[in-house]
Amino acid sequence: MNYINGEVNNSEVNSYPHLGLQHDDFRSAAHALVDRIIDYYGTLAERQTFPNVKPGFMRTLLPGQAPEEAENWPQVFSDVEKVIMKGSTHWNSAGFLAFFPCGTSYPALLGDLLSGAANPIGFSWASSPACTELETVMMDWLAKALNLPEFYLHNGIGPGGGVIEGLASEATLMTLSSARSKAIRTQLSLHPNQTHHDIAKRLVAYSSNLSNSSVEKAGKIALVHLKLLDADKDGSLRGETLLAAIEIDKKNGKIPIYVCASLGTTACCTFDDLTEVGPICEKEGMWLHVDAAYAGSALLCPEFQYIRKGLEFTTSFNFNPHKWMMVNYDCSALWFKNSSHAVNALNVDPIYLQHEEMGSAIDYMHWQIGLGRRFRAIKIWFVLRMVGLEGLRSHVRRGVAEAKHLEGLVKKDSRYEILFPVTLGLVCFRLKIETFDEEKTNELNRKVYEAIHADRRFFITPASVGGKFFIRIATGHVNCSTAKLDECWNVIQDVTENLLGSSPHLDEYTADCSR
């Protein structure tokens, strides 16, 4: 691998024709690309966040088939701006306030470059020992940085440990599949004359109606009936709701096996009550998975430790460093209290994957859905070392401070209302109409949202909870700032005034609507 170290001697140069480019050509292309990336980041503030293109725009810009003869890099490179940038939403531009942040950083990009260059597929320990070993150490570093329960550590007190999945969606599917398999094995040992199918059709799992759509999807893939229970008015899944559902299901011969609780829901960043849900899961022998895809990063800070209450009851825990921890996509950290439940669920050992260290080393292929896996630990390693935990904490704190700033602006304008507590970096608000007519309020807010989107300066996402349509603005993106939020708030106010006419009186708008 000495071409990575820059230690290529002249006799070796150009001796790798199978790399698609000669060494020297790669060197100049890559250097130019790095310069271009730096320029890109430097000019992101000026780029229009959301592109003005229509579906199918690219067909007219590209030939109908792949070229027969190789093209050179300058030709290809020149098309990046014309074809790709023309249709790109700039997730790191200052006007991107949609979804949740998708973090990135230069240390993470360096890690990704190196991982792509070495390109190991770390399915087993033996497939590339460094890949597995760095991952186990990084998962322990992260668990300690987030102050997770000690049972999640690889070198801790039990059979626990962490793994890097690609996505939170995979983590949910993985844990639900593990819970399903564990429950079927337990039931088969208790009732040996039943079949796998008899048991599988009785299994039931729960989550709240505010959990991410990927939770419902996991239920569909794992073929487990997943029930979405109502969150309370504060957006939290409560113990009594869960208990009531379990009792009815048990009466009907169902077997409750799993709860996916959210810390930081996608729509409104609310938190399920683990101190209530946890003891119920423990008593019922159910698996308690925590989806903290976004909010998990806040656990880096001592002042947000209060959201971890009840984590001692959990069976698995997941968060996405690729959201709020400056690691670029994709990277999702998952911990099992007892990893053998995952391994037992999905273990398959064909001879071509066996190796002499089996049993004494981790083979991460058993901890995930797929076989192959990227070397993602390296970007975590670079970020943790080059940003440091203090740097990451200030990154999180900046996002929260930005949200508090925007909350202050919204609160100052009596035409709007804040809908959920601004705990971390998400502000949910809407224009309100005093008539309590939800339909009209929703219609008005949809228009506000559409006008902001059509304006193109800011990219935000709406949501709907409990029949209320509202605007959600996420902060903490790489280029977010309070100045940019001021600008966004001005756009929102302008849009509102345009919609309501010169009169700021909402009653007149309402009267208008009813005509």
Ligand SMILES: *Cc1c(COP(=O)(O)O)cnc(C)c1O
């Ligand atoms: C973003 C998000 C997800 C989905 O994350 P992926 O990594 O894209 O699967 C799941 N749950 C919550 C709470 C999220 O915010």
